[in-house]
Amino acid sequence: MKVSVNVNGTAYERDVEPRKLLAYFLRDDLGLTGTHVGCDSSSCGCCVVMLDGEHAVKSCTMFAVQADGREVTTVEGLVQGGKLHPIQQAFTDCHGLQCGFCTPGMMLTSVAFLKQNPQPSESQIREALAGNLCRCTGYQNIVKAVQQAAAELSADKTAEPVAS
Amino acid sequence: MSTTEAPAERHALGKSMQRKEDSRLIAGKGRFLDDHVLPNMLFLAIVHSPYAHARIKKIDKTAALAVPGVKAVITADDLAGAGLAWIPTFHGYDKQMVLAVGKVLYQYQEVAGVVATSREAAFDGVEAVEVEYEPLDPVVDPYESKKDTILVREDRENKTNHIYHWEVGDRAKTDSALAGSEVAIKERLWFQRCHPAPLEPCGSIADMNPATGRLTLYITSQAPHAHRTVVSLVTGIPEDKIHLISPDIGGGFGNKVPVYAGYVVSAVASIVLGAPVKWVETRTENLTTTGFARDYHMDVEIGATKAGRVTALKVTTTADHGAFDAAADPTKYPAGLFGICTGSYDFPIAFTELDAYFTNKAPGGVAYRCSFRVTEASFAIERGMDLLASKLGMDPADLRLLNFIKKEQFPYPSPLGFVYDSGSYHETLNKALDKIGYRELRREQAEKRARGELMGIGISTFTEVVGAGPSKHFDIMGIKMFDSAEIRIHPTGSGIVRAGTKSQGQGHETTWAQIVAEELGLDPSNLMVEEGDTDTAPYGLGTYASRSTPVAGAALAMAARRVRDKAKKIAAHVLEVAEDDVEWKDYKFAVKGVPDKTVTMKEIAFAAYTNPGPNEPGLEATYYYDPPNLTFPYGAYIAVVDVDRATGETKVRRFLAIDDCGTVINPMIVEGQIHGGLTEGFAIAFMQEISFDQNGNHLQPNFTEYLIPTSLETPHWETDSTCTPSPHHPIGAKGVGESPNVGSPAAFVNAVMDALSPLGITNIDMPLTRDKVWRAIAATGK
Numbered sequence: 001m002k003v004s005v006n007v008n009g010t011a012y013e014r015d016v017e018p019r020k021l022l023a024y025f026l027r028d029d030l031g032l033t034g035t036h037v038g039c040d041s042s043s044c045g046c047c048v049v050m051l052d053g054e055h056a057v058k059s060c061t062m063f064a065v066q067a068d069g070r071e072v073t074t075v076e077g078l079v080q081g082g083k084l085h086p087i088q089q090a091f092t093d094c095h096g097l098q099c100g101f102c103t104p105g106m107m108l109t110s111v112a113f114l115k116q117n118p119q120p121s122e123s124q125i126r127e128a129l130a131g132n133l134c135r136c137t138g139y140q141n142i143v144k145a146v147q148q149a150a151a152e153l154s155a156d157k158t159a160e161p162v163a164s
Numbered sequence: 165m166s167t168t169e170a171p172a173e174r175h176a177l178g179k180s181m182q183r184k185e186d187s188r189l190i191a192g193k194g195r196f197l198d199d200h201v202l203p204n205m206l207f208l209a210i211v212h213s214p215y216a217h218a219r220i221k222k223i224d225k226t227a228a229l230a231v232p233g234v235k236a237v238i239t240a241d242d243l244a245g246a247g248l249a250w251i252p253t254f255h256g257y258d259k260q261m262v263l264a265v266g267k268v269l270y271q272y273q274e275v276a277g278v279v280a281t282s283r284e285a286a287f288d289g290v291e292a293v294e295v296e297y298e299p300l301d302p303v304v305d306p307y308e309s310k311k312d313t314i315l316v317r318e319d320r321e322n323k324t325n326h327i328y329h330w331e332v333g334d335r336a337k338t339d340s341a342l343a344g345s346e347v348a349i350k351e352r353l354w355f356q357r358c359h360p361a362p363l364e365p366c367g368s369i370a371d372m373n374p375a376t377g378r379l380t381l382y383i384t385s386q387a388p389h390a391h392r393t394v395v396s397l398v399t400g401i402p403e404d405k406i407h408l409i410s411p412d413i414g415g416g417f418g419n420k421v422p423v424y425a426g427y428v429v430s431a432v433a434s435i436v437l438g439a440p441v442k443w444v445e446t447r448t449e450n451l452t453t454t455g456f457a458r459d460y461h462m463d464v465e466i467g468a469t470k471a472g473r474v475t476a477l478k479v480t481t482t483a484d485h486g487a488f489d490a491a492a493d494p495t496k497y498p499a500g501l502f503g504i505c506t507g508s509y510d511f512p513i514a515f516t517e518l519d520a521y522f523t524n525k526a527p528g529g530v531a532y533r534c535s536f537r538v539t540e541a542s543f544a545i546e547r548g549m550d551l552l553a554s555k556l557g558m559d560p561a562d563l564r565l566l567n568f569i570k571k572e573q574f575p576y577p578s579p580l581g582f583v584y585d586s587g588s589y590h591e592t593l594n595k596a597l598d599k600i601g602y603r604e605l606r607r608e609q610a611e612k613r614a615r616g617e618l619m620g621i622g623i624s625t626f627t628e629v630v631g632a633g634p635s636k637h638f639d640i641m642g643i644k645m646f647d648s649a650e651i652r653i654h655p656t657g658s659g660i661v662r663a664g665t666k667s668q669g670q671g672h673e674t675t676w677a678q679i680v681a682e683e684l685g686l687d688p689s690n691l692m693v694e695e696g697d698t699d700t701a702p703y704g705l706g707t708y709a710s711r712s713t714p715v716a717g718a719a720l721a722m723a724a725r726r727v728r729d730k731a732k733k734i735a736a737h738v739l740e741v742a743e744d745d746v747e748w749k750d751y752k753f754a755v756k757g758v759p760d761k762t763v764t765m766k767e768i769a770f771a772a773y774t775n776p777g778p779n780e781p782g783l784e785a786t787y788y789y790d791p792p793n794l795t796f797p798y799g800a801y802i803a804v805v806d807v808d809r810a811t812g813e814t815k816v817r818r819f820l821a822i823d824d825c826g827t828v829i830n831p832m833i834v835e836g837q838i839h840g841g842l843t844e845g846f847a848i849a850f851m852q853e854i855s856f857d858q859n860g861n862h863l864q865p866n867f868t869e870y871l872i873p874t875s876l877e878t879p880h881w882e883t884d885s886t887c888t889p890s891p892h893h894p895i896g897a898k899g900v901g902e903s904p905n906v907g908s909p910a911a912f913v914n915a916v917m918d919a920l921s922p923l924g925i926t927n928i929d930m931p932l933t934r935d936k937v938w939r940a941i942a943a944t945g946k
Contacts (some may be wrong), residue, residue, distance in 0.1 A: 037817055038445045041866045044447075075190075075192030088190040095836045099363070100185070101190030102363050125875075134363070135362055138840045140881055
């Protein structure tokens with residue numbers, strides 16, 4: 001089946017088996033290996049990507065063909081203009097990653113969440129991340145990273161009108 | 165000597181340097197096993213047994229071979245042709261099937277491999293392999309296994325499920341001391357079977373180059389050199405024809421130490437088919453077939469005086485090893501370092517023995533985020549001490565303070581044969597008690613108890629034993645457990661550092677650079693660390709059992725000192741003085757007595773290639789470090805919990821971890837390790853168990869049943885430290901990554917049992933799910 005999808009700002013058209021999962025389409029067909037697969041049951045969240053710039057979805061729960069006509073953001077699309085996204089900077093600043101396997105999914109979930117809730121409380125962050133498993137960090141520094149990114153993104157927003 | 169004074173300002177050690185590995189990992193540019201794609205690569209998928217115990221009557225490959233894309237179906241018969249139907253287990257006392265030979269011994273055992281042109285085609289092929297089984301009754305309980313009614317291993321000469329007996333200490337004196345003790349406790353504690361479950365599953369890519377005869381193996385390996393040697397010994401392929409690469413690893417926790425069927429079958433398939441073959445396991449395959457941990461049933465007995473002085477310890481263990489004796493323990497230590505079960509206490513006499521049995525379950529017994537069997541031992545003693553405190557009617561903190569090994573007793577020879585290097589146990593527990601407000605919490609608890617509320621405080625003051633190990637005692641397959649480092653300093657003062665270890669998230673690229681930078685006065689950000697490639701790294705035994713910092717960390721410091729010794733000769737030439745007149749001071753070479761006549765290491769690096777004088781040019785060194793002793797990190801952990809009487813649910817209100825791992829290389833990384841280890845300990849205490857029904861069906865084959873704590877239920881962790889450096893380690897470091905997983909389960913369980921003590925409940929085996937706790941409360945009728 002034909003699938004047309006915009007990934008990280010680039011349009012792709014590919015012929016795929018209907019059963020191919022979006023996660024494997026991104027990894028195997030587009031070579032975007034930053035999206036990881038850690039389980040068979042949509043439990044771990046390592047494969048989370050952002051759909052249409054706002055929804056965090058586990059890309060192992062979608063077929064590639066379901067992404068037809070949609071926009072997908074993966075971890076490779078977070079850097080803008082050579083600059084780290086505030087969530088990437090925050091994960092490294094706060095030591096929010098160790099092995100790094102869950103990190104792309106964690107960051108994409110966080111980016112989508114902060115769009116919906118720009119100034120979340122700690123418990124709201126913990127609830128938002130509950131679909132993403134981490135075996136290394138114990139989450140405490142991940143929560144800190146999301147708080148730092150939230151502050152950074154809010155500051156950017158308030159700075160914008162002044163700049164323009 | 166006080167050991168808790170703030171260290172003097174250092175160049176690179178003790179600093180929370182941001183991690184060098186992060187830049188690629190936050191960009192999605194890490195290179196994990198499954199991210200590698202080779203030309204014409206084929207995919208391997210595995211056929212698994214639905215039965216826990218069954219004879220294989222027939223395997224029919226016909227339909228599978230007809231599936232589009234399928235290139236080969238491999239069974240044990242095919243492996244037998246290559247002499248690979250069975251492979252030795254790590255310590256060499258047993259052998260294990262690669263693919264089932266004649267019968268299957270556990271559910272999900274690997275029966276056949278299907279190689280195809282795509283991942284999907286390989287799984288289609290798996291569905292089409294027809295296997296005819298004759299089911300047999302399984303044995304899943306080690307106490308049933310003891311009866312030998314059902315024999316798991318017909319292939320062995322001895323027709324028994326008993327694998328071995330191991331003991332250490334003085335049985336007669338211990339029994340007599342226990343019999344004569346004024347107070348004694350005895351309790352059976354089960355440390356349940358659990359699984360390390362790193363988020364990245366295991367996998368391999370085998371790439372035999374038919375022209376050169378060289379086999380390149382990408383493996384999710386915590387021990388690349390050991391695996392290369394195993395492959396060579398088992399296959400007969402010369403070791404120089406094997407290139408093993410362990411790429412970025414998405415967590416290991418001991419799970420990526422053993423050799424798995426997929427690795428072997430992918431290698432055989434690549435050799436036979438002349439193309440690269442990739443195998444990446446599913447989560448179900450990971451949880452059901454790869455190395456489990458724990459599963460020790462421990463009878464703990466402690467004798468004491470009425471005043472609370474401990475007089476004797478005995479631990480008698482029944483170990484469930486599954487279908488093969490594949491525990492990855494050092495050869496001379498079949499039960500690992502379980503002899504650490506006397507813990508932090510000054511026992512005059514002790515004895516421990518263990519009998520291991522086969523059952524129809526997957527093999528393993530890996531050191532899951534702990535040194536070999538140290539978690540089980542720590543759990544036994546720390547639970548035992550609380551049971552004793554309860555029997556004596558004594559506060560568990562006071563009982564510990566009364567029985568701790570005193571600071572002046574170090575180096576302390578334990579009754580079970582270790583010589584503890586250093587510790588300041590009273591100081592660390594007192595710091596924890598003060599910091600958490602222990603006495604105030606006890607007052608609050610008394611008030612709550614008066615109202616019928618269930619609040620508990622649990623202490624664990626564990627001592628670990630890590631850093632295997634000294635070559636006179638420690639080997640795996642005969643290979644001594646030293647580790648290694650190689651340092652090359654480039655002319656412009658940057659360099660490359662290589663080690664025989666392999667980080668799986670521990671941050672070696674940063675901490676190894678800090679160790680070397682500290683010794684050489686160079687910038688750690690310009691010291692590139694490389695591990696995991698057997699063609700370039702010096703030989704080492706790998707990263708597990710908290711051995712990296714105690715062993716390889718020492719090798720790095722010693723290699724750096726060799727570089728410094730060489731640099732000193734060149735410095736003498738550059739400074740135009742005799743070598744004896746040069747000293748290393750404030751991270752520079754200076755002429756003694758002429759403090760402003762100095763030269764930096766960076767300048768010497770350039771001179772080593774441009775103006776070495778009479779010295780051999782270049783600036784590099786290698787060091788193989790054989791540790792003189794193990795290291796003994798320890799900690800004092802306190803958990804505060806509230807148990808809901810109506811639902812059995814436990815809320816961990818506070819958890820304080822004071823760790824003493826000696827010299828700290830990077831406080832940020834140490835804290836991160838502790839957070840992670842505590843979370844894994846929390847999971848084991850409250851959520852996780854690999855269990856089986858009576859037919860041997862695995863009941864937690866996925867993350868929907870084998871629960872990993874999420875951000876929601878994970879408690880907030882409070883951490884702090886004391887610092888008692890190891891006297892025998894070059895930089896005084898002891899290792900830390902595993903302490904929190906070793907020490908925390910007992911703190912959680914002690915807290916819950918403390919909460920339940922007004923109801924007369926003394927023990928519930930982990931995991932303390934709300935269902936189990938509720939049932940225990942209900943059974944009391946209170």
